[in-house]
Amino acid sequence: MAEQSAPDELVFTRIFEAPRDLVFRCMIEPEHLTHFWGPAGVSTPLESIKVDPVPGGVFETVMVNDSDGSRYPTRAIFVEVDEPERLVWTEPDSGMTTTSTLHDLGGSRTEVRIHQTHVPDPYRSPEAQAGFATSLDRFAAYLATVS
Amino acid sequence: MAIAADRLDSTFAALADPTRRAIVARLARGDATVNELAEPFAMSLPGISKHLKVLERSGLISRTRNAQFRPCHLERMALDSAAGWIEENRRIWSERFDKLDEHLRDIRSRSDQEKGDERHG
Numbered sequence: 688m689a690e691q692s693a694p695d696e697l698v699f700t701r702i703f704e705a706p707r708d709l710v711f712r713c714m715i716e717p718e719h720l721t722h723f724w725g726p727a728g729v730s731t732p733l734e735s736i737k738v739d740p741v742p743g744g745v746f747e748t749v750m751v752n753d754s755d756g757s758r759y760p761t762r763a764i765f766v767e768v769d770e771p772e773r774l775v776w777t778e779p780d781s782g783m784t785t786t787s788t789l790h791d792l793g794g795s796r797t798e799v800r801i802h803q804t805h806v807p808d809p810y811r812s813p814e815a816q817a818g819f820a821t822s823l824d825r826f827a828a829y830l831a832t833v834s
Numbered sequence: 835m836a837i838a839a840d841r842l843d844s845t846f847a848a849l850a851d852p853t854r855r856a857i858v859a860r861l862a863r864g865d866a867t868v869n870e871l872a873e874p875f876a877m878s879l880p881g882i883s884k885h886l887k888v889l890e891r892s893g894l895i896s897r898t899r900n901a902q903f904r905p906c907h908l909e910r911m912a913l914d915s916a917a918g919w920i921e922e923n924r925r926i927w928s929e930r931f932d933k934l935d936e937h938l939r940d941i942r943s944r945s946d947q948e949k950g951d952e953r954h955g
Contacts (some may be wrong), residue, residue, distance in 0.1 A: 697920050699927045705938040713934060722940075723933035726926045801927055805846070805919065 697803040707791040710799060711771035714787060715740040725750045729759075740768045746776050781805065845916045848892035853877070854885050861895060861908035871906065 703710050713719040717736035724731040735749035746763040766784070767775035774787040783805045790798040848854055857871055872882040886906060889895040893912040897904045 697923045697927075699924060699931075701927075701931045701935075703931075703935060703938055705942070709938070709941070710934075713937065719937065722937040723930055725933075726929035727932075799931070803923055803927075805842070 696805075697801070699801040699803075700798060702792065702796060702798045704795065705797055706795045707771050707789050707797045710797045711774075711789055714774060715768075720748070724748055728753050735760075740765060740770075740774075742766060742768060744768075842916060842919060844892040845894060845912055848888050848894055849916065851885065851888075854889055857882075857885060857889065857906075858894060858908060858913070861906055865905040865907045867903040867905050869903070 713723070715738050717733055717738055720736050720738070721731050721733040724736070729750045729752055731748050731750050735747075735751075737745050737747040739745050742765055744765045746765055748761050750759040750761065751757070752759075761778070762780065763776040763778045763785075765774070765776050767773060772789055775784065777784040783803060786802040788800045788802070790800070792798055849858070853875060856874070860866060860871060860874075868879060868882055868886065871886070872879055875882065886895065886897070889906075890897060894909055895906050896909055897906050
């Protein structure tokens, strides 16, 4: 089923062949995060990762570009930590909030759903939310068809 | 960076309204005057003008200052940067999860190997 999302919302889902407890630990333990947190061509050195998985705790990393060494520090604060089902953190600098939901599919399979939103607080009113009916992805695709 | 983020916020806010999205969709087909834009909507010219002001402030559209009918023009760069935020974050999560998948495979093959060692040792 297609999910309704706001113009600036991102929903991303992936199924992993691993038990939910392990996948959850991968998302909060530096020893795991260092292996995958940076996207392609970007490393996340173990010593740069600070994780305090309690509400109000920090989630900080430094991602390093493998080709030119440029560093991208990230700083987030945990809002909710509900092991092994749900993680919510927010980045104070951008206001972006990321919710990770882990579903146990049985047979050592886990679905991870990432919901990322950038909606600034003034637009969180019910009226503004009602307006967020069309995702910008679909909107951009539509624009491509008419132009 | 902060300026870019503010601009993105106002772009998203401008696009939160269905009338404004319809105006943007119309302008994607070419420039149009306020009268032309108002035509498909059951809305007064001042009502449409209010929406156009929001779109103009967000940088999504521009209006010619000196031409008599001041046609509205879609600024594609602003629209692309909003769509770009979603694309960029989707790419990051996709690549991150490719690596996580690989990491989980490594863990599994290591634990399989240990089990094998126990059986044979």
